Amino acid sequence: MFVMSPLAAVVEQIVADWLKQLFGLPPGWSVGFVTGAQMANFTALLTARHQLLHDLDWDVERHGLFGAPPIQVVVSDESHRTIFTALRMLGLGAERVRPVEPDRPGRMRPDRLHQILADESGPCIVCAQVGNVNTGAADPIADIVALARERGAWLHVDAAFGLWAATSESRRHLVAGVDEADSIATDGHKWLNVPYDSGIVLTAHADSHQQALLTPAHYIQATPGERDPRAFTPDESRRARAVPMYAAVRVLGRQGIGDIVDRCCALARRMADQLAGHERVRILNEVVLNQVLVQFRPLDGDEAAAAELTHRVIARVQEEGTCWVGGTMWQGQVAMRVSVSNWSTSAEDIDRSAASILAAFEAIDRRR
Numbered sequence: 001m002f003v004m005s006p007l008a009a010v011v012e013q014i015v016a017d018w019l020k021q022l023f024g025l026p027p028g029w030s031v032g033f034v035t036g037a038q039m040a041n042f043t044a045l046l047t048a049r050h051q052l053l054h055d056l057d058w059d060v061e062r063h064g065l066f067g068a069p070p071i072q073v074v075v076s077d078e079s080h081r082t083i084f085t086a087l088r089m090l091g092l093g094a095e096r097v098r099p100v101e102p103d104r105p106g107r108m109r110p111d112r113l114h115q116i117l118a119d120e121s122g123p124c125i126v127c128a129q130v131g132n133v134n135t136g137a138a139d140p141i142a143d144i145v146a147l148a149r150e151r152g153a154w155l156h157v158d159a160a161f162g163l164w165a166a167t168s169e170s171r172r173h174l175v176a177g178v179d180e181a182d183s184i185a186t187d188g189h190k191w192l193n194v195p196y197d198s199g200i201v202l203t204a205h206a207d208s209h210q211q212a213l214l215t216p217a218h219y220i221q222a223t224p225g226e227r228d229p230r231a232f233t234p235d236e237s238r239r240a241r242a243v244p245m246y247a248a249v250r251v252l253g254r255q256g257i258g259d260i261v262d263r264c265c266a267l268a269r270r271m272a273d274q275l276a277g278h279e280r281v282r283i284l285n286e287v288v289l290n291q292v293l294v295q296f297r298p299l300d301g302d303e304a305a306a307a308e309l310t311h312r313v314i315a316r317v318q319e320e321g322t323c324w325v326g327g328t329m330w331q332g333q334v335a336m337r338v339s340v341s342n343w344s345t346s347a348e349d350i351d352r353s354a355a356s357i358l359a360a361f362e363a364i365d366r367r368r
Contacts (some may be wrong), residue, residue, distance in 0.1 A: 002226040008240035013227045019200065022257065023166045023186075025179050030206035032232030033241040036199040037160035040185030042086040043201040043234060044215070045125065047183060048154040049090055051205050052123035052213035061212070067092045072124040073097045074116055076108040076139065080158055082185075085129050086227020087216040094126075104331075105137040105286055124153035130175055132331045134337060136268075136289030138162055142177030155181045161341065164191040167258035171265065174288070183281060191261055195342045199231075243265065259281050264290045264340045267350045271338055274354035281361070284335055289305040292338040293330050293358040296361050307334035313361045322356035323349070 001141050003011040016031035034040050049071065053060045058068050073092055075083060077099045078269060084094040101112045108128055117124070126148050128139040141157060148155040156164075157178055163186040165171040166178070178184060188198035203209050214231045222228055230236055247340050249257070268290045275281045275294055284293040298305040314327045330335040336357075340350075 001220065001230060002223040002228055003221050005240065006226070008243065009227045009229055009247050010243040011240065012229050015245045015249065019202070019245075022249070022254055023163055023175070023178070023184075023202070024172075025184075025202060025262075026204070028204070028206060030203050030209040030232065032201045032209065033229070033245075034199040034201055034233045034235070035197050036189070037080075037158070037185050037187040038046070038082040038085060038199070039234065040160075040187065040199040040201040040229060041080075041082045041156075041158055042089055043145050043209075044156050044183035044203060045083075045086050045090055045092070046187050046234075047203050047205060047209045047212045048156060049092070051182075051208040052125070052154060054208065054211075069123060072120050072122060073127065074100060074113065074124065074153075075127045076100050076102055076106075076129060078102045078108075078132055078134075078137075079127055079129060079130060080105045080133050080160070082160075083158055105288070106132040106135045107137045108139040110140060110143040113144060114147055117147055117153065124151055126151075126153045126155050128155065128157050129162070130157055130159040130165070130178065131289060132291070133160075133363070134287035134291060134293055134328055134335075136162070136163075136287070136291035137285075138174040138288070140177075141175065141181065145177045145180045149180075154183070156183045156185070157181045158185050160185065160187045161190040162186075162289065164257065164261055165223075167254050168261040168265075170262060171289070188245050188248075190341050190359065191264070192245065192248050192257065193341075194248050194323075197239070198241055198245060209261065260343045261290075264342075264345065267345055267347065268338065268340045270350050271354055274351070275357060278358055278361070280344075281358070284330055284333065290340045293328070293341075294336040294338060294357070294367075295333060296336075298365075303333075309361075309364065310334045310336055312364050316360040316364060317357055320356055320360060323353035325357070334341050355368070 035280045077098045088094045130138040166175045183203040186200050188194045189196050210231045269287050272283045272287045276283045280297045282295045296309045
């Protein structure tokens with residue numbers, strides 16, 4: 001609360017204004033500092049639930065969802081699991097959503113979205129994303145905005161790491177249209193490189209943001225005219241999350257953050273090029289941001305054998321310790337997922353890591 005820590009409250013407001021400038025958002029947007037992208041998605045969709053039902057004269061905070069008008073939720077088949085977790089917590093259901101078929105890079109298809117939105121009427125939330133967790137792909141937000149507006153739907157954009165592309169001149173086109181969305185979720189612990197517990201929720205609906213969250217209490221003293229941080233997040237007791245963000249943005253500025261984004265993306269491309277030089281290594285995605293999907297192929301080209309081989313290479317790389325990579329599933333295929341987001345990663349780190357990955361592959365392949 002401002003009365004307890006005016007420094008924390010004022011720093012929050014400063015960082016909120018800086019972030020809106022960095023992301024190209026209107027100054028009237030509301031910003032909350034939450035635990036991570038999970039809670040940012042939850043808070044954004046909580047705000048959406050409030051706004052949509054309030055427009056139909058239903059007070060969901062007082063009366064709950066029993067008897068409330070049903071809300072249609074449309075998501076991409078490639079939506080991150082935090083979207084589904086948020087829908088579960090909100091009582092909107094993780095399995096009653098309408099999924100939209102993506103294209104090969106994993107972007108929501110506007111033509112499919114148009115068909116789904118034309119099927120029904122009533123309150124609706126569309127969940128798009130910028131920065132597919134596997135491929136880095138960005139949904140065509142500008143096209144999706146037009147369809148959501150035509151339908152009268154709330155457009156939420158999950159952009160946990162992808163929103164930071166707005167700071168890069170060469171990649172800003174990936175976030176085109178986000179300023180016309182209704183809400184966005186992102187995370188500072190990725191490209192801003194601040195600690196965990198640094199999620200950010202942003203929404204164009206400032207009044208609904210606070211009305212969905214703030215419950216008065218007789219023992220809590222508010223300070224008129226000052227930012228009350230508890231009005232913007234589901235939390236009560238918490239640390240001053242904006243302080244490390246203030247330090248990072250104050251030091252780096254737009255150019256510094258953009259340089260980190262550009263460098264990480266270039267290093268991801270460098271990793272993909274080095275691994276793709278091996279005749280039996282396949283890069284499964286177009287490297288548009290900082291994500292690389294890698295698959296290792298046996299001589300006979302058998303798909304099941306490729307999945308087993310890729311799993312074994314991942315385990316050996318993790319055990320060897322030069323770098324850490326994880327496994328994932330992409331369009332039915334097992335893949336190694338490489339994600340480059342740390343400010344200190346260098347070209348030498350990428351070269352050493354690529355060599356370690358190829359050495360792990362060759363060592364396992366010799367034993368087959």
